[in-house]
Amino acid sequence: MASVAANGDVAQSVDGRQNGIDHRDKKEEEKKLSTRVCIETKKLWQIAGPAIFTRVATYSMNVVTQAFSGHLGEVELAAMSIANTVILGFNLGLLLGMASALETLCGQAFGAKRYHMLGIYMQRSWIVLFLCCFLLLPIYIFTTPLLKLLGQADDVAEMSGSLALWFIPLHFSFALALPLDKFLQSQLKTAVTAWVSLAGLAVNVVGSWLCVYVFGFGVVGLCVVLDLSWWLIFLGMYLYSACGGCPTTWTGWSVEAFSGLWEFFKLSLASGVMLCLEFWYYKIMILLTGYLRNATVAVDALSICMSIDGWEMMIPFAFLAAIGVRVANELGAGNSGAAKFATIVSVVQSTMIGLFFCALVMILHDKFAYIFTSSAPVLEEVERLSYLLGVTILLNTYVAYINLGCYYLVGLPVGLLMGWVFHFGVLGLWGGMVFGGTAIQTLILALITINCDWAKEAEKAKARVAKWSTPDPEPLASADG
Numbered sequence: 001m002a003s004v005a006a007n008g009d010v011a012q013s014v015d016g017r018q019n020g021i022d023h024r025d026k027k028e029e030e031k032k033l034s035t036r037v038c039i040e041t042k043k044l045w046q047i048a049g050p051a052i053f054t055r056v057a058t059y060s061m062n063v064v065t066q067a068f069s070g071h072l073g074e075v076e077l078a079a080m081s082i083a084n085t086v087i088l089g090f091n092l093g094l095l096l097g098m099a100s101a102l103e104t105l106c107g108q109a110f111g112a113k114r115y116h117m118l119g120i121y122m123q124r125s126w127i128v129l130f131l132c133c134f135l136l137l138p139i140y141i142f143t144t145p146l147l148k149l150l151g152q153a154d155d156v157a158e159m160s161g162s163l164a165l166w167f168i169p170l171h172f173s174f175a176l177a178l179p180l181d182k183f184l185q186s187q188l189k190t191a192v193t194a195w196v197s198l199a200g201l202a203v204n205v206v207g208s209w210l211c212v213y214v215f216g217f218g219v220v221g222l223c224v225v226l227d228l229s230w231w232l233i234f235l236g237m238y239l240y241s242a243c244g245g246c247p248t249t250w251t252g253w254s255v256e257a258f259s260g261l262w263e264f265f266k267l268s269l270a271s272g273v274m275l276c277l278e279f280w281y282y283k284i285m286i287l288l289t290g291y292l293r294n295a296t297v298a299v300d301a302l303s304i305c306m307s308i309d310g311w312e313m314m315i316p317f318a319f320l321a322a323i324g325v326r327v328a329n330e331l332g333a334g335n336s337g338a339a340k341f342a343t344i345v346s347v348v349q350s351t352m353i354g355l356f357f358c359a360l361v362m363i364l365h366d367k368f369a370y371i372f373t374s375s376a377p378v379l380e381e382v383e384r385l386s387y388l389l390g391v392t393i394l395l396n397t398y399v400a401y402i403n404l405g406c407y408y409l410v411g412l413p414v415g416l417l418m419g420w421v422f423h424f425g426v427l428g429l430w431g432g433m434v435f436g437g438t439a440i441q442t443l444i445l446a447l448i449t450i451n452c453d454w455a456k457e458a459e460k461a462k463a464r465v466a467k468w469s470t471p472d473p474e475p476l477a478s479a480d481g
Helices: 002-070 074-099 100-113 116-141 143-149 152-168 166-188 192-215 218-245 260-290 295-332 336-363 376-396 403-421 425-449 454-466 472-480
Strands: none
Touching: 002 074, 002 166, 002 192, 002 295, 074 100, 074 143, 074 152, 074 166, 074 218, 074 260, 074 295, 074 336, 100 116, 100 166, 100 260, 100 295, 116 143, 116 166, 116 260, 143 336, 152 166, 166 192, 166 218, 166 260, 192 218, 192 376, 260 336, 295 336, 295 376, 336 376, 376 454, 454 472
């Protein structure tokens, strides 16, 4: 019996020590995980924080322009909404998407320490986007007849066409500013873009107020101020980059930028189509709203909600850009596990932010429209749409790539069915997008992320860097010596 008891004590002692070890190991793993989360969060927000500020500031310039237009009248707000949100937005979606190819190319080149290629990639992007701007010019020139052909009211169509012509300088500024933003972002110099964007926003706010309330220049003055604000942003980023701010990545203008342009164009176009399809869905919604009863009120209400939605969407877009840089850097360096972990941290934190802004919109559902208008019918319509706006903001957290099938094969038909067949009007159009498009899109993306083979993606990144890079000039120079 004593032997049995002794054996029992020994077993309990061993079990106790084992449990203690297991407990310590568990605590150690939790500590390691929390440390990894903190480190990754710091790296992520080093890019995402300034990127969020930059995107919110630049988008705020559009919101400021629209808000001042709304206080000039309902027709002015509708015309500015179409010229700014639809015409300019159609082209911005394509150009931004094409410039986003640099997030992958520059990010992976930076991670692989092929620094000289960042400047060459950016110059190639400038050439490609500038040529595309010329191809897109007819949209601005023929805005009025196009809108009339689509059935828009004559007064809104004519004013929209006039404003679109004043936005042509802004259109060309995108071709230069967007690639430069990606160039700086890929090397973690997002603080520069944040300060420059703040300066652009300040000029835009002060200039818009002067144009409307002091000089009486109306909506045309607002267009000119927005043009100048964007060109100021480009000049600020360019002067920083070219005057010593990026000594290893900007080595001056190079004829090498003209090589491989067709391949670069195809890569940029593929990236552009992915992003602009989501942008275009929103613009199509605004155009379709023009066919509803009380079209001016409906367009005004939807454009206000789209402005708020777009404002908040800059946050998940900034997270997308930040995680794009983090993943590209890690894959370029061959660290597939770090790339996967960075993605998980980004999704969790972006979701928490989405929940916060969704709740905020729900709480202020009858207040936020006063930023844009004092018209009672428009305010009432915006309040009806505000709950869908909250849901949209939450789902926007999961920024998507599966646009074509979700939005156009599901969302648009469902929206048309709810809007016209079941007579839900603009509420039905937007509901189709939220429940038929964005929700399905979010589910698909979650499944893709979970099943991604990160080691394989790291191998692809190495191959991509090798394909798109040329030898570093410094090693070549030393070898020749």
